[in-house]
Amino acid sequence: MSESQVDEIYQRLCARHEGETIEYASCPNNGCFDMCVLRQHVKNGRVTAIETDNSIHVGMGREDEYCNWKDIQEGMYQKRACVRGRGQRSDTYSPTRLLYPMRRIGPKPSYEFERISWDEALDSIADLVRETREKYGPLSVYSDGMQGQTWDHLGKNLPGGAIATWAEDSFEPTNTADWFTYGYTNQNCFGIDGLSENQTFFDSKLIILIGFDAAVNYPETVYYLLMAKEKGVPIITIDPRYTWTAEAIGTQHIFIRPGTDLALICAMAYVLFDEDVYDKEFCEKWVEPKGLELWRDYIMGASEDDKTPKTPEWAEGICGIPAETIRDLALLYAASSPCYIRMVWAAARQLYGKQAARGLNYLQALGGNIGHNGCAGSGVGFSTSHHLFYPYLGPYLGEGEPKYGATVCMEAEMWHRAILLREKLEAGEITEEYYKGEIGCPKDVEAPNIHLMFCINSARNHLSGWYGCNERREALLKVDHMVYAHWNLKSPQIPYADIVIPVASPFLEGVNQIPSSPYFGSYTMGLNTGTQNALMYGRGGGEPLGEARPMSWIMKQLAVRLGIGDCLMPAIPADTPWDEYPDAMEKVAENAWNIWKNMSGPYGGGDLPDVPEWEEFRKNPIYRVPMKDYHVFARQHIEGGAPFPTKSGKIEFYSDWIAENDLTEASLPYEGGLKCFGHGDLPPMAIYKHTPEGMMSPKTQEYPLYMVTPHSFYRHHCAYDHSLWYRDEFRNSVWISVPDAKARNIKDGDKVRVFSSVGESFLTAYVTSRMTPGVCCIIFGRWYEPSDVKTKLMPGGVDTRGDCNMLIPSEFHDDVLGALLCNALVQIESIEPTLHLDELAEVK
């Protein structure tokens, strides 16, 4: 070799990234809220590469190998972006990126659009909002929302106000469980904070993760869990799948049938009571005694109406876990306090799921595993800030209270039923009472009458995001109008839109927003939730492609056209030209920083060490403070003695509110609105029942496989499914166990048809021993990609991508409304012999 040859190669390599500048964004993914650093290389208005945090521990590969342990303990570590942050270029610069506003010229569903100008698009959308409201009243425009609020930032400033919805379309069952048990929801978490920060793992004697596949969603939590494993903390994972969390983090894995978590919890509680090893001191002090007694009677088979003891032998056949394992697990749990025990929200996202979430809260209490170092958080486990409170930009944009507010008149995901049943209501085929019960409308409130789906500022994906997508498709065809903002042409909602407008990437193209979230005003300042001691500012370095614009700009323009320009972001003058808009937003950020920096007390930065001036912060926009101690949920109660905000001041197993009210009539006043549970019912305490969509359902005779739908490494919710880079990293398969595959004569790689009572999909089989028999898995968030094959079940075309929500019925049976349904009973059959991996070698 010659030196000049190496030098030539070196020059060539250097040339690829020559002349680039650096700009930052905080990764605003919704779900982890980790606020990781995207350090962007920018050239000619385009982001050419993304690196991550190097603001601390520069040059350290295996960071903890080189840094002081004190740094890890104090939360002083790199905010490394996960695979979702790293792959943003392939989403933003996708060949199918939306570049211009478009108007429909052909039938729905189709891609027959014509390009229009921004003025035409905005005028048309504003006209639709105005005309629909004039014709059908204020509750005719649906813009999504949750927790008693609306994301219709326009409607709540127009006479009559807007539609607001109750529930959360994510953690509803767990939140409800927390409310009944602790008197807390995430909504009033300011000051209580359901989280236990990551350092808690190091103080645990035992960690039990039920269905909690941290590896997929919470990379920072995983890092701390891995270090806990290396310190010798036993970590037991319990899941229907052998996940990467089970492989990398867990030191023992136990398979469980999905939907049976509460049976396991009951049987563990049985052992604790039977062997008299539950934490009596804790329970006497902190658990409301009547409820404890009633639940104990239920567990021991001493209830008036239930004489079955919930023994490990009883649970064995339900959960698929040997009785001796359950007994051993319960005894280990009792002997290992503090224990960090956490169940994934998704275990409660199903029929009767609220009971499972409540049961887990009880189990935490029985072990005394609340409020101390080493313990987990509340069920929801959301956080606010303890070490610093970031300057959230909302207030600085100058928005006051909305003029007209919003009416809580439906459950968050029931828009499709509201549309589809309306005709029947108007024809007198159903009563108003029935209509309201189907959509969760309180009886003394006017029901919504949806004629315009305003899907602009939430960037949601209604044909892949939530259960019942096939029915939602029907509703999108039925509703008068749907207007939609997105960034990728392949988003499955686009063929159903009247007007489509292109949004800028919140990662790479200017002002940050959360793409799958409503917070169109949630700019720039991220907050880390794993350990809450860092914040950053990120503007993003690229220019929006084509005519894409940030959602905040779009909403401001629409507000101006509706005559309410001053109501939205008054700090940004209505006549700000587009090319000055990003700088105008940055001025607001600068202003926010300066006010925050000089403000004393818990919400300001005035008492924090070494807060830089704006100019300096703008260049190195990551600020962190060492944590003195870490937060654990409910310490102020358990160690500080303050009562819980429940009726009894204690942790409540039994809810008097449920017992005393007819849920079909009553509305639960919490979350700033009314929760109205619809036609179904809830037991006053956690009671196990087989679900009509579960493995013990008679429906399994026709649809014998229970489909679980966990999150993906490569999407957050249903964003990025058309990223080509990601598509090269995974196969869009359906997981099937070895005996189930063998019985169907299916081999790995075979094309199969997966179908339920409401939908069907053509997919590739992934045959694996990682899967519990009788269970299959389609990873959530893939975009409906219809084939030409149209069937009775799939008049829009059989799905070819694996949009799991096309297979999940929108059906609550006798349960109350509100759970985000994430599973279905399905069948799988082989459709054609396919070439297998080993045979690919022979293909030319």
Next chain:
Amino acid sequence: MTQYAFFFDQSRCTNCHACAIACKDWNYGEVIKSSYVKWLRMMQWEKGVFPEVEMHTLFATCYHCEKPVCVDACPNHALVKEDKFGAVLLDEDLCRGSRQCWIACPYGAPQYEDNAPGTPMTKCTMCYEKIVAGELPICVAACPQRALDFGPIEEMKERYGDCRALEDMPVADIAEPAIIFKPRTTKQKHVVYDAARVVEVMAARADTGLPAVYDDSTDVTGVFDGLVGYDKLVMKAASVEENLARSKNEEG
């Protein structure tokens, strides 16, 4: 010459592919497209049967071997072993796509966009321009779990020991790859969990009297030819299609 080496901690890897995406982002240029070329392949393979299944991962890239058999194999002298870091670098101008490097390399590191003879080879550069600038290779700095490290091989050995091949990998002494491994964590039995009992209790649907999930437990525990995906580690795939398929996971 100082040989630099990677460190891969299999016991920390969650197989998320952040390293592979970061590699594409830094090295594959501005245009976004699908590609058969994977300088960095995260590979997975399954061992054992339900419920005692194991998943293994491998960080598979060019290991910049101390005895780079590819360099000697290339008839066009397109590969060089550089001497500041021991990086094996490709001179694109000289590559004629003879595939002699691919034949020689035990690890399948040389990558091709097409199966057609003459397709030029391309591969990992150790992020040479970055390490010259005192930075880390992009993959190492990307790992959210800090499962990777990079440095002089002697230092890596001192820190992490001298495991030079993970279970099921080709033996290391052919080429002496510049990589140190830490193997996966062996599972424990904190609580009793008997495989035969699990297979027994997973069959019936409680006491519902509904048809069992399976009638024959050997259907669960048997090993059936060609049934299971990713049932072995194959580092040298014989086609670009197989190469891509074997470096995917099932988590999307």
